[in-house]
Amino acid sequence: MGGESTDTAEARKRDLPPPGWKRHPLLLSLKQLDELLSEKCFLAVSEKSPLGHRIPTLCLLENTAHSALWFGGLLFSLWFFWLDPPFRxxxxxxxxxxxxxxxxxxxxKATCRRRRPGVTREQYESSPKASYLSFPSGFTSRAVLVALIVVDHSHLFPLF
Incomplete structure (x- = not known):
């Protein structure tokens, strides 16, 4: 009986971050809420998931926001359109x-160090498509950045 409670106490200690500001009760409760919501949002985690049949399309969409692709495309465009000053x-x-x-x-990412839920180090190393840290999403930030640039330079959105 006593050994069982020490086992759960040790298990709880292992789940806690190192001592310091990250052990604040509010942050820990927000982390639990974040993990719960992240788990509920796994719509395309496997072939049996609701969006599992869309995994190849989602992977292609994910790769379009990769920074190497954007930097490569921008460097090529800069070289190709070098003589057009406004576009350059x-x-x-x-x-x-x-x-x-x-x-x-x-x-x-280096500051927050939030691990990707449900992904172990071995799974990441076998298929390293993204970093094993999930916050903030670099792909999402790049997609939002490009969307804002398009909205700002588009004549389709006169409000902006």
Whole structure:
């Protein structure tokens, strides 16, 4: 009986972050809520999931927001359109915005260190498509950045 309670206490200690500000009760409750909501949002985690049949399409969509693809495309576009000053300026601004985005996401990932739910280190190493840290999502931040740039430079959205 006593051994069982010590086992659960030790298990709880292992789930806690190292001593310091990350052990604040509010942060721990927010972390539990975040993990619960993340678990509920797994719609395409396996072939049997509700969106499991869309996994190849979702992987293709995910890869379109990869920073290497964007930097490569921007460098090619800068080389190809170098003689057009207004477009070159626009591409350089997008390049700098992307550089700032990648840097800020890397700093936030290093600071927050939120692990991807349900992914072990072995699973990540067998298929390293993304980092094993999940917050903030670099792909999402790049997609939002590009969407905002398109909205800002588009004549379809006169409100912005």
């Amino acid at each position: 300026t626009f591409l350089l601004n997008v390049f700098f915005a992307l550089t700032i985005d990648v840097t800020l996401v890397a700093i936030l």
